[in-house]
Amino acid sequence: MSDATSTGPMLAADGTPLKRSLNRALRAQKLRALMLIAPLLVFILVTFIAPITDMLFRSVENQIVSDTLPRTTRALEGWDHNSGELPSEDVFAALTYDLVAAAERKDHTRLGTRLNYETTGMSSIFRKTGRRIDDFGETYMDQFAEATPDLAAPETWVTVMADPGWRADYAAWEAARAAARETGRDFDRPPPLFRLKNGVADILPEAADVYAEFARIAQVENGDNPAEEEPWAPVYLALYRDLMHVGPGAIERLDDASRATLAPAHDAVAGFQSERLADLYLDADKGWGEPAIWSTIQAFSSNYTPGYFLASVDLRQTADGVAMQDEDRRIYIMLFERTLFMSLAIMGACILLGYPIAFLLANLPLRTSNVLLILVLLPFWTSLLVRTSSWKVLLQQQGVINDVLVWIGLVDNANRLVMINNQFGTIVAMTHILLPFMILPLYSVMKTIPPTYVRAAKSLGASNWTAFWRVYFPQSVPGIGAGCILVFILAIGYYITPELVGGTTGTFISNRIAYHISSSLNWGLAAALGSILLAVVLLLYWIYDRIVGIDNVSLG
Structure with missing residues (x-):
């Protein structure tokens, strides 16, 4: 082999440099991987990123005023x-x-x-x-009509204000439309948009500005010809204000047709009755x-x-x-505080009730635990509205629970407990609804904990409590973390159940967001409240990660 060949680049089987061939293969591999995840990326962009971006924009957008x-x-x-x-x-x-x-x-x-x-x-x-x-301006419209009758004709305004080129374009457009109608052809070409005559805005700034907007609205909104529509009364107001401030020399700079119309009007405005x-x-x-x-x-x-x-x-x-x-309008800070407090209370209640149930399911024989697990999943097969309405029946003052308490003598009939349309009713109903979301992560994690660890601790002299607290409980913490995140995030955004059982003291900030979206139509405020709620959730998520560690969260 020659020296030139030995010192040259290493070649692939097809004769191309090996480095270039490897880069091409890597690019193709990355492109295939991107194509595989592209549907998921598009789905996330459409259903998650875009709505959040739109919400953030609506929370600061205020262009309607300007x-x-x-x-x-x-x-x-x-x-x-x-x-x-x-x-x-x-x-x-x-x-x-x-x-x-x-x-x-x-x-x-x-x-x-x-x-x-x-x-x-x-x-x-x-x-x-x-x-x-x-x-507004009719007073001036009548006086202009009396002093300069030509100004009462729409065609006169077009002569004064419109660009000659636009008038020619519009005439050609009308001719083309008429020809299309005669031949039965479709004609969907829009008319040329009104253009002001050069120089008229310098002499009559207000009148030119308002008349141009009138002409464009007549064309776009109403589909009319400005030359056939009488200007708004405020157009005459604008003309009066312009002519009161412009000198006769400025009128002389206009073309002959405009000067012939506006010169008499300029001379007459000094005697107009103003308002x-x-x-x-x-x-x-x-x-x-x-x-x-x-x-x-x-x-x-x-x-x-x-x-x-x-x-x-x-x-x-x-x-x-x-x-x-x-x-009397300071309600949102209170609603945020109430939402956080009640969401944490619901999360705590789910932990207290869900942990023993998950422990029992994880340690019972498989056939028995499967039957009990069906009971845990049973609420998912029942309408949320039905479950919430059932709690209204149970918790109301003439409901089942109060009747039982009166019957056994724990509560006097005249002093029945108020357990609905308040925070207590919301916490009870939402704990029942969200409890499966705590049990399932706990059960899935506990099922993976080998029972031999606890037996080994006991064989080394640990009591039942010590074996549980020092050996079993730390291994179940990932399930607690997953359940807490699920329950808390679901609770903080709930609004149907608080709306039905919360009354005035048990509603969440999400109920106010729903009100602004569906009733008051104040979408900007709803977006701002939603953005703050999102920021609070992310902040708490960050704090949780710093304290517990998101790596310790597991769904089993």
Whole structure:
């Protein structure tokens, strides 16, 4: 063999360098392994990671305020909420433009519902104002129609505001649609979206902005031609405000058609009868006279907010910062404490009841333990609702348990025990429901403990208690750990059983989460409460790992 061959790279059977061939084989092996676990990864992403991510996003998302009231939130940046005075007319005008568009899209009620979570009464304010916002500006609309009759025609507004290119595109689109109808062909091409004429927004900023939104809503939401629809009354309000501030020289910079329409209107606005927008809002609802309403809009104008998390710990966000909730609304810290206490109590009760049962099952003959194990599994074959309802029958004051206690003389008939619709009823019912989740891990671990260890301890002089405590019990700790984790995590998230038997003092934080999801529809607060509950569980899991060690947990 030549020197060149002896010093060259080692080759595989197919003539390729061995290192490259090995790398290719390893990549193929990793790809096959990835393909095998891909379904599980997709399942975890879809059913676990994605919902948790969405929950975390909802707990801080607040875009509805800035998206629905973009002009108002910008105008409120310069308002001092500590002044005790209402915002300026500019803010009221911005709110008018935002609200009329929101009312057309039916978004004002959703906005009112969102802000009502922070300040009671705002939902009603937005609903009532939304019904009347179309009238704001009618005074100016009538005066413009009298001074410049052309402004009463929708086509005139298109001439003043619309880009000539858009008008040509729209005419071509209408012609194509008409041709399709004549030939019976389907025509699903959307119309070209309205575009403003160059330069008009510089001279008439408010009117151009509001009219453009009117035209786009007319096209997108209603499927109408802006040239055939009369503008909103607030559009005339915006035109009045623009013409009051613009000089005649600016009007001269417009094209001939626009100048011919707007020059007479500009000359006439000085003699118009004006009206205060603040008075219109106060007529719609007196709540607009409260600075707290405006302060709430200002405080929640950003796209993201800590408000939901603050509310979850009995705090609230204000324009001045974080403050305590009113005393009658401080419930969540108490619910978290109650949930942790009762979950730990249920876990402890399951240990006390489940350990002897699991020990008995593990040490009885196989045939007998199998029969008893069926009794342990029997609750899984019964509806949760039936089991919970049965406890209501057993524990109520006229129920079976109270009747037996009265019959044997332990309880006076006039002083029957109250064991339902309180914490006791919740602990009893949930202990019964979750007990199998403690017994099964304990039984599976105890079954693997060799009985010879205990016999050997006794042969060396240990008493029954010493042999159990020093030899048997340490080996059963992994089963206790597994059972505790299962029972505690299941208990802390339960809401059906506490709802049925807990009354007002035995409900969990999960019941409040379910209420916000299904009844109040405050999904942001529900997501924040769920995120805090998840964080508490993870924290306790970490503490458990530090004290006991998760490696010592076993399901047998």
